[in-house]
Amino acid sequence: MEIVIVPDAAAGGELIASAIAELVTRKPDALVGVATGSTPLPIYTALTAKVAGGLDVSRVRICQLDEYVGLPAGHPESYRSTVIRQVVEPLGLSEASFIGPDGTAEDVAAEAIHYDRALAEAGGVDFQILGIGTDGHIGFNEPCSSLASRTRIKTLTEQTRVDNARFFEDDIEQVPHHVITQGIGTILEARHVVLLATGANKADAVAATVEGPLSALVPASALQLHPHATVVVDEAAAAGLKLADYFRATYAAKPSWQSI
Numbered sequence: 001m002e003i004v005i006v007p008d009a010a011a012g013g014e015l016i017a018s019a020i021a022e023l024v025t026r027k028p029d030a031l032v033g034v035a036t037g038s039t040p041l042p043i044y045t046a047l048t049a050k051v052a053g054g055l056d057v058s059r060v061r062i063c064q065l066d067e068y069v070g071l072p073a074g075h076p077e078s079y080r081s082t083v084i085r086q087v088v089e090p091l092g093l094s095e096a097s098f099i100g101p102d103g104t105a106e107d108v109a110a111e112a113i114h115y116d117r118a119l120a121e122a123g124g125v126d127f128q129i130l131g132i133g134t135d136g137h138i139g140f141n142e143p144c145s146s147l148a149s150r151t152r153i154k155t156l157t158e159q160t161r162v163d164n165a166r167f168f169e170d171d172i173e174q175v176p177h178h179v180i181t182q183g184i185g186t187i188l189e190a191r192h193v194v195l196l197a198t199g200a201n202k203a204d205a206v207a208a209t210v211e212g213p214l215s216a217l218v219p220a221s222a223l224q225l226h227p228h229a230t231v232v233v234d235e236a237a238a239a240g241l242k243l244a245d246y247f248r249a250t251y252a253a254k255p256s257w258q259s260i
């Protein structure tokens with residue numbers, strides 16, 4: 001894993017957007033996996049600025065990481081609506097270039113299998129953006145998810161529902177209990193996985209992910225198995241890292257031609 005400590009969330013967003021821009025320049029129809037939540041917003045802001053500055057993303061395809069089960073189609077907090085609002089529209093993409101699981105499907109299990117297949121048929125994810133839950137989840141693979149899991153239905157922990165109540169008028173009753181999420185095994189198939197973590201409330205999860213043992217109790221620790229995983233953290237989220245100085249020195253000494 002490469003660990004990059006940046007001064008703040010905006011710097012993390014810029015670094016990751018630059019890596020996506022490089023990818024898209026090399027592979028114009030790249031499949032980029034997007035996460036929702038607060039953390040990736042600086043990435044989308046920086047990427048939107050690059051598009052305004054001339055970056056051509058017209059052939060880029062995007063795919064969703066997860067989706068709430070049971071929110072009505074078009075609900076503003078469904079992840080489909082969120083991605084359309086935060087990524088598809090600002091980047092000027094078409095909805096046709098965007099795939100995600102249908103959280104309103106009657107047969108959720110079949111929908112999950114169908115989505116895993118759709119990702120494979122699309123040629124696999126080139127660049128997967130991830131956030132991290134305070135409990136160490138990636139996607140919505142909550143603690144004790146199988147490290148080999150495929151896309152499937154999961155039940156959110158109480159902690160995650162509390163964390164996400166802010167998107168539902170601070171009313172936990174409105175936060176769905178179930179989600180369809182790419183499995184950890186699915187996420188690990190992406191060619192490059194980039195996790196952004198910002199803020200002091202992520203420091204424990206980041207330390208466990210990066211320096212703790214590989215454990216289903218900390219789903220993000222599965223990234224230790226990935227041949228090209230990058231963890232970008234701001235100073236606050238890096239606060240629990242024992243090897244922070246080593247990570248800083250390693251990144252500072254990186255050849256300028258080599259991106260994350």
Ligand code: F6R
Nearest residue numbers: 035036037038039131132133139
């Ligand atoms: C969202 C997702 C989640 C979030 C995580 C952190 O699509 O998969 O894993 O990345 O819950 O959320 P924020 O960024 O809001 O703290």
